[in-house]
Amino acid sequence: MSTTSTVAAAPATDGGKGPAATAAQRAAKRRVAQVWAGRIGLAVFVIGGWQAFTTWGIVDPFFFGQPSGIWQRLIDLFQHGTQFGSFYQNIWTTIEEALVGFVVGSLTGVVFGVALGQSRYLSDVLGPYIKMVNAIPRIVLGSIFIVAFGIGVTPKILLAAVLVFFIVFFNAFQGVREVDRNVLANVRVLGASRMQITRHVIVPSALTWIIASLHSAFGFAVVGALVGEVLGAQSGLGLVIKTAQNNFDPNGVFAAMLVIAVIVLGAEWLIGKLEHRLLSWRPPTPSETNVI
Amino acid sequence: MASRNDVATSPGAGAADHANARIEISGLTKRFLTPAGEVFTALHGVSFTVEPGQFCAVVGPTGCGKSTTLSMVSGLDRPSEGSVKVGGREVSGITDGVSFMFQTDALLPWKTVLGNVLMGPVFRRVPKHQAQASARDWLRRVGLAGFEDRYPHQLSGGMRKRVAMAAALINEPKILIMDEPFGALDVQTKAIMSTELLSLWEQIRPSVVFITHDLDEAVALADRVVVMTSSPGSVKAVFDIDLPRPRGSVQEIRFQPRFIELQHQIWDTLREEVERAYALTAGGKQ
Numbered sequence: 001m002s003t004t005s006t007v008a009a010a011p012a013t014d015g016g017k018g019p020a021a022t023a024a025q026r027a028a029k030r031r032v033a034q035v036w037a038g039r040i041g042l043a044v045f046v047i048g049g050w051q052a053f054t055t056w057g058i059v060d061p062f063f064f065g066q067p068s069g070i071w072q073r074l075i076d077l078f079q080h081g082t083q084f085g086s087f088y089q090n091i092w093t094t095i096e097e098a099l100v101g102f103v104v105g106s107l108t109g110v111v112f113g114v115a116l117g118q119s120r121y122l123s124d125v126l127g128p129y130i131k132m133v134n135a136i137p138r139i140v141l142g143s144i145f146i147v148a149f150g151i152g153v154t155p156k157i158l159l160a161a162v163l164v165f166f167i168v169f170f171n172a173f174q175g176v177r178e179v180d181r182n183v184l185a186n187v188r189v190l191g192a193s194r195m196q197i198t199r200h201v202i203v204p205s206a207l208t209w210i211i212a213s214l215h216s217a218f219g220f221a222v223v224g225a226l227v228g229e230v231l232g233a234q235s236g237l238g239l240v241i242k243t244a245q246n247n248f249d250p251n252g253v254f255a256a257m258l259v260i261a262v263i264v265l266g267a268e269w270l271i272g273k274l275e276h277r278l279l280s281w282r283p284p285t286p287s288e289t290n291v292i
Numbered sequence: 293m294a295s296r297n298d299v300a301t302s303p304g305a306g307a308a309d310h311a312n313a314r315i316e317i318s319g320l321t322k323r324f325l326t327p328a329g330e331v332f333t334a335l336h337g338v339s340f341t342v343e344p345g346q347f348c349a350v351v352g353p354t355g356c357g358k359s360t361t362l363s364m365v366s367g368l369d370r371p372s373e374g375s376v377k378v379g380g381r382e383v384s385g386i387t388d389g390v391s392f393m394f395q396t397d398a399l400l401p402w403k404t405v406l407g408n409v410l411m412g413p414v415f416r417r418v419p420k421h422q423a424q425a426s427a428r429d430w431l432r433r434v435g436l437a438g439f440e441d442r443y444p445h446q447l448s449g450g451m452r453k454r455v456a457m458a459a460a461l462i463n464e465p466k467i468l469i470m471d472e473p474f475g476a477l478d479v480q481t482k483a484i485m486s487t488e489l490l491s492l493w494e495q496i497r498p499s500v501v502f503i504t505h506d507l508d509e510a511v512a513l514a515d516r517v518v519v520m521t522s523s524p525g526s527v528k529a530v531f532d533i534d535l536p537r538p539r540g541s542v543q544e545i546r547f548q549p550r551f552i553e554l555q556h557q558i559w560d561t562l563r564e565e566v567e568r569a570y571a572l573t574a575g576g577k578q
Contacts, residue, residue: 186398
C-alpha cells in the first residue's frame with residue numbers, strides 16, 4: 001500500500017488521480033470481487049450439494065433435513081407460530097433470557113475479576129475453589145436450577161449467567177494482572193488513591209481483555225438459555241427445538257438453529273461496535289491499515 | 293516552539309517548600325530473596341545527600357541498584373536497613389511532592405495527551421477547570437500545544453517524553469526522580485530533551501535525582517555526580533560539578549575544557565567498576 005501511494009504522490013499533484021493510483025484502486029476492487037465470488041460460490045456449493053444429495057436420495061432428508069424444507073418450515077413457523085404461542089414470542093423469550101444472563105454474568109465477572117486481580121490475599125484464598133468450580137461441567141447446573149426455580153425464565157437466566165461469568169471473570173482477572181508495572185508505579189507516585197488507580201488504570205487496561213471475552217460470552221449466554229429451555233420450559237427456541245426433535249422434524253431443528261445464528265451474529269455486531277467505541281485509543285492493527 | 297520563550301513568566305510557586313526538599317540517604321541497604329531462596333544484596337550502605345534544588349546525577353554500572361535506590365526515595369519500596377529522609381522526615385509510603393520519570397513510557401495509552409498530563413492534578417482533586425488550564429499551560433511549555441487530543445501511540449518517542457515531562461512537572465514537585473528518562477531516545481533527540489529539561493528545571497527548581505549510564509549526560513546536567521560501585525551497590529565517590537549555570541545547550545558544553553577535565557576524572561573512577569561488572573556478567577554469572 002505504501003509503495004503505490006508514494007509512487008503516485010510523486011507525479012500526480014494531489015487527490016491521488018494519477019495513473020498508478022487508479023491502477024491500485026482497480027486492483028483493490030478486483031480483489032474484493034474475487035473474495036465475494038469465492039464466498040458465494042462456497043455457499044452455493046454446500047447448500048446446493050445438500051439440496052441435491054437429499055433430492056437424489058443419496059442422503060435421507062427424513063434424518064438430515066433439506067435446505068428447501070428448512071426454508072419452508074421457517075416461513076411456516078413465522079406465519080403460523082407453534083402450539084405454544086407465536087414464533088416471535090418464543091424468540092423473544094430466548095433473547096430475553098440470554099440477554100439478562102449475559103448482563104448479570106458479565107457484570108459480576110468484571111467485578112469479581114477486578115477485585116480478585118488486585119488482591120493477592122483474596123486470589124490466593126479463592127483461587128483453588130474457582131479452579132474447581134470451573135472444572136465442573138456447569139451446564140449440568142441447569143437441572144438443579146430447574147428443580148429449584150421451576151420452569152420459568154429464572155433458571156435459564158441463572159444458567160446463562162453462570163456460563164458467562166466464568167469466561168468474563170477469568171479474562172478480567174488476567175487483564176488486571178497484565179497491567180504495566182511502570183504505569184502503576186507512576187500513578188502511585190502521582191498520588192492516586194486505590195479507587196483512582198482502579199478507575200483510571202486497572203479497569204481501562206483490563207477492558208481490552210474483557211471486551212475480547214464478551215464476544216464468546218454472548219454465544220455461551222445463548223447456549224445457557226437454550227439448554228435450560230430444552231431441560232424444561234413453557235416457551236423459547238429451546239422448546240421449539242425439543243418439540244421438533246420429538247416429532248422427528250430435522251427441518252424444524254435447523255430452522256430454529258438458523259434463527260439462533262442470526263441472533264448471535266447480531267449481538268456480535270453490537271459488541272463489535274461497543275469494542276470499537278471503548279477501545280478507540282488503540283493503534284490500528286496492521287491488518288486494518290492494509291484494507292483500502 | 294516559539295512559545296518556550298515566555299516560560300519565564302511562570303511564578304516560582306511553592307518556593308517555600310524547597311527548603312524541605314533536602315534528600316538524605318544514609319546507610320541504605322536492600323536485600324532481596326531470589327527465587328532460589330538465596331539472599332541477594334542489591335545495595336549496601338549507600339549514603340549521599342541531595343541539597344534542595346540541586347541536580348544530582350547517579351552513575352554506575354548496570355545492575356548496581358541505582359533504580360532500587362530511587363524506588364526507595366519515592367517510597368515505592370522499603371529499605372532493609374538504613375533510611376531515606378526527605379526534608380528531615382523519614383520516607384514511609386509514597387513521598388509527598390515527588391514526581392517520577394521512567395525510562396519506558398509510563399503514559400496511559402487510553403488517555404489523550406491532555407488526559408495524561410491531567411492525571412497529577414486529578415489525583416490531587418484539583419478542580420477540573422483549573423487542572424485543565426494548567427495542563428494546557430504545561431503542554432505549551434514542553435512545546436506540545438495543539439497535540440492535546442492525540443493518543444500516545446500517535447506521537448514520536450521524543451514527543452511522548454515531553455508529555456511524560458509535562459505530566460511529571462505539573463504538580464510542581466519538590467523532588468523529581470528520573471530513571472534514565474532519555475535512555476531510549478536517539479542521540480540528537482536526547483540532547484534536545486536534556487537542554488529542555490534544564491530550562492524547565494531552572495523554572496521550578498526541584499531537587500533532582502537523575503540516573504544515567506551516560507557520563508557525558510551526567511556531567512552536562514548535574515551539580516553533583518554520585519558514582520556507584522558494581523553489585524552490591526554502594527557509593528564509590530561523589531563529585532561536585534562546578535560548571536557555571538545556566539549552562540545552555542547540552543551539546544556545546546561538551547567542548548569546554550573544564551567539562552572534559554571533570555569527565556575524565558569521573559571516568560577514571562567509574563571505569564574500574566564498569567569493568568568489574570562486565571567481567572561478572574561476561575563470566576557466565578547471570
